[in-house]
Amino acid sequence: MTRISFHQKLESLRERLLQMAGLAEQTLSFALDAHCRGDLSACSKVRINETMINRFEREIDQMALDLLAMEQPMAVDLRFVLAAIKINSDLERVGDMAMTIALLAEELAGSQPCEFPVDIPRMAELSMAMIRQSLQALTDRDAELATRVLAMDDAVDEMNRRAKSVLLECIAQDATAAQSAINLLFISRSLERIADHATNMAEDVIFWVRGADVRHGHSLPIQA
């Protein structure tokens, strides 16, 4: 096995991971169309994409396994393969969350229409930006950009906390709105989890580029 073939394999893994990422991002965007614009045809697009995401996940894990088994990558390349395995798993979960949002949008569309003072589109925009920037950081090997993603997570957490308190207030005033309010609460919670996955991905990019483990507020040098 030549080094050229090794680098081609690494490049194929990177490309496949970026395709997977594009797919996860599109799926989330379909789910948000279903919710924010009431476009329920978007739900079937979410279902189709989710099946593809699951297939991509298996393929990427297989590519990573083959690389480890046949090429024994070292140092930064080994860290990239491990980061790819983790990012792959986070992207699959973003797909799951998109599916959850689509199902909740379907339920919401079937219940009485309610207006709540919760800015889901703004929250969605921020979570999607975090996903997009983590992937940009992956493409550009940009640990600085990835670090900025980490700082965005607190804002989404805060929006989720506020949504919970506002929606509780709404239910207290009108118990018949409870079902819709709770579905919205779960959509808000799903977006908050998507932001968590983007945070995980950003940490994995930093680990790959710098060899530093930044999880849980620590920074350990990693020797590989």
Next chain:
Amino acid sequence: MTRISFHQKLESLRERLLQMAGLAEQTLSFALDAHCRGDLSACSKVRINETMINRFEREIDQMALDLLAMEQPMAVDLRFVLAAIKINSDLERVGDMAMTIALLAEELAGSQPCEFPVDIPRMAELSMAMIRQSLQALTDRDAELATRVLAMDDAVDEMNRRAKSVLLECIAQDATAAQSAINLLFISRSLERIADHATNMAEDVIFWVRGADVRHGHSLPIQA
């Protein structure tokens, strides 16, 4: 590096992962004490354990990285290291969920006492059994046992769906119970996610033992 040292390293990784698992299980059990028995001193135990879990997660990833970099494991050993990396991440998330449950238990204790016809202890028991059996399967290299864990997930999903509908009914009858009901809903949802993590772990054990990828209802032979 001799083969004996290689097997010692693999064994250390396995032991550390089982310790991490024991810690995650204990943390969940503290969180459930906080919720089910109103024992709020258990919340501080959850916090202490969660910090340890985060440290263990970094250590285990480092052990796995060292093994891959220095020993280049093959076939079943390589699959074990990859399964360990994934199980490690699932156990860390079980710790996160335990933390979520402890925080919700604290909030619930601060609000008016309510009785809801939702069997959280039964749901907790089932999710804990799934975690325990996945780990038993890991210890015994028992893919059969891991397969049985996969079948248990539907029951927990169904309990979570039922909890949602019962709690909505309770809120419709008494809006002042909304905050407590919603906290309980999130505890139910956290237990359902813990069952998902146990399912992931069981799939990883099957992948390790049999070399088959059973995620998303598929079974692909894996060559390493």
